[in-house]
Structure formats: structure tokens, C-alpha cells
Amino acid sequence: MADVDLYKRLDPGAKSALLRRIIARCEPTGGPTPVVVFDLDGTLMDNRPRTLAILRELAGRWNSKNPDSASRLKAAAPSDLSYLLTDSLARFGITRSEMVSEAERFWRERFFADDSLKDDVALPGAVDFARACYAKGAICVYLTGRDLPMMGIGTFRSLRDLGFPIGVPGTELVCKPDFNMPDEAFKRLEAPKLARVGRVVAAFDNEPANCNVFLEQNPESESVFVDTQHLPGAPPLDPRVAIIDDFSFG
Numbered sequence: 001m002a003d004v005d006l007y008k009r010l011d012p013g014a015k016s017a018l019l020r021r022i023i024a025r026c027e028p029t030g031g032p033t034p035v036v037v038f039d040l041d042g043t044l045m046d047n048r049p050r051t052l053a054i055l056r057e058l059a060g061r062w063n064s065k066n067p068d069s070a071s072r073l074k075a076a077a078p079s080d081l082s083y084l085l086t087d088s089l090a091r092f093g094i095t096r097s098e099m100v101s102e103a104e105r106f107w108r109e110r111f112f113a114d115d116s117l118k119d120d121v122a123l124p125g126a127v128d129f130a131r132a133c134y135a136k137g138a139i140c141v142y143l144t145g146r147d148l149p150m151m152g153i154g155t156f157r158s159l160r161d162l163g164f165p166i167g168v169p170g171t172e173l174v175c176k177p178d179f180n181m182p183d184e185a186f187k188r189l190e191a192p193k194l195a196r197v198g199r200v201v202a203a204f205d206n207e208p209a210n211c212n213v214f215l216e217q218n219p220e221s222e223s224v225f226v227d228t229q230h231l232p233g234a235p236p237l238d239p240r241v242a243i244i245d246d247f248s249f250g
């Protein structure tokens with residue numbers, strides 16, 4: 001979970017001012033079209049409900065042989081989940097190696113798949129903010145570490161169903177070509193190519209490493225860290241990166 005001691009989030013007034021400033025920067029000025037870059041998991045979307053749905057399905061299978069574990073999984077809430085599945089399982093008292101292995105396999109087979117993405121929910125304010133950037137004139141680029149072969153179709157469907165701008169001129173969904181490619185390497189490689197789309201005015205991500213990369217590559221842009229969950233062992237966040245908890249901008 002987010003470490004409130006580590007990251008100093010903007011207060012609601014400052015967050016609203018930042019988000020409104022970014023919307024204002026989305027107005028075309030006659031030069032290259034403004035581009036806003038959004039990560040998806042942990043940034044525009046909360047994927048913990050996806051994990052919970054999978055764990056509930058697993059609980060159904062464990063009902064007879066492990067009823068206690070099954071009932072703990074069924075009762076889990078989003079706030080009970082850690083970034084890593086093994087840490088979440090430990091919190092539910094599931095530590096026996098064969099159960100952990102079974103749960104990890106069960107989860108992995110479903111989590112990174114088109115059909116599971118319907119369980120994701122938008123972060124507060126995320127849909128309205130993306131729509132406001134789009135309406136002002138920006139190109140919205142969804143740059144995600146989800147892979148195109150297994151998650152591309154479900155991601156498009158999820159963006160559409162949640163109400164994000166997608167499938168219209170001025171929107172792009174960019175996925176990882178290969179599941180096994182590390183996310184940071186993918187974004188480091190792809191981010192410079194955004195110059196062919198337009199001029200990046202803001203980028204949002206829940207991984208400190210990616211926020212640092214965007215700022216390094218686009219020093220004139222607003223790099224914003226969405227403080228939800230991130231990979232353990234992340235590098236220090238560049239102090240110029242703004243920190244928000246969600247997209248509500250009043």
C-alpha cells in the first residue's frame with residue numbers, strides 16, 4: 001500500500017490547481033498538439049477488484065479442502081491487498097507453499113488476460129479528468145505495461161466501458177508487445193516515440209521509475225506520480241514530480 005510517510009501528496013487545493021493547470025495546457029497553441037500520457041494500472045484504474053474477483057473464484061475451489069482460507073479470501077477487501085500477491089496471501093494466513101503456488105498460478109493465468117479486465121474500476125476523478133484534457137484539445141495516450149497479445153482487446157473494452165476517451169480521433173492505446181518485457185524498459189523505449197504524436201504536456205504513472213523517465217525525456221512537461229501502489233524497491237522519486245492520490249479536481 002501507499003507509504004504516506006515516504007510520499008508527500010499535494011493537498012486537495014494544490015492537487016486541483018495542478019490538474020486544472022494541466023487541462024489548460026491541453027489547449028492547442030498552433031504548434032505540435034498537446035499530448036497527455038496516462039498509465040493504466042494503479043494510475044487511471046484500480047485493478048485490485050480484478051485480483052479480488054480472481055481470489056473469490058479461487059475460494060470457490062477451496063471451499064471443501066481449505067474452508068478457512070476460502071472464507072478469508074471471500075471476505076477480502078481492496079485495502080487488504082498488498083502489491084505482491086504473496087504478501088496479500090500471507091495477510092490472509094495462506095503461507096503453505098503448495099497453497100501459495102496454486103494461488104499464484106491461478107491468479108497469474110487470469111490476471112493478465114482480456115476477460116478479467118472488466119473488474120477494474122476508475123480512480124476517483126480519472127474519467128472526468130481524461131475527458132477534460134481531451135475536450136480541451138489534447139491527444140490522450142494510454143501507455144500501459146499490459147501486453148497487446150493477451151490484454152489489448154480487454155483494455156480497449158475496459159477504457160470504453162469505464163467512459164474514458166478511446167476509439168475516437170486523438171486517442172491512442174499503446175501496449176507492450178511482449179508480456180516478458182519489463183515495464184520500465186518498455187516505457188523508456190516507447191516514450192521518445194510520443195514525439196510523433198505531439199508534444200507531451202503531462203504524464204501520469206504510479207511507478208516512480210516511470211515518472212522519473214518521463215521527466216528526464218520531457219523536462220518541460222508535468223510529471224505526476226499517482227500514489228496508489230507500486231513495485232517494492234522503487235527508486236527515489238525525482239523531487240520535481242508532483243504527487244497526487246487520485247484525479248478529483250473539484
Ligand SMILES: [Mg+2]
Nearest residue numbers: 039041042206
Ligand atoms: Mg501502473
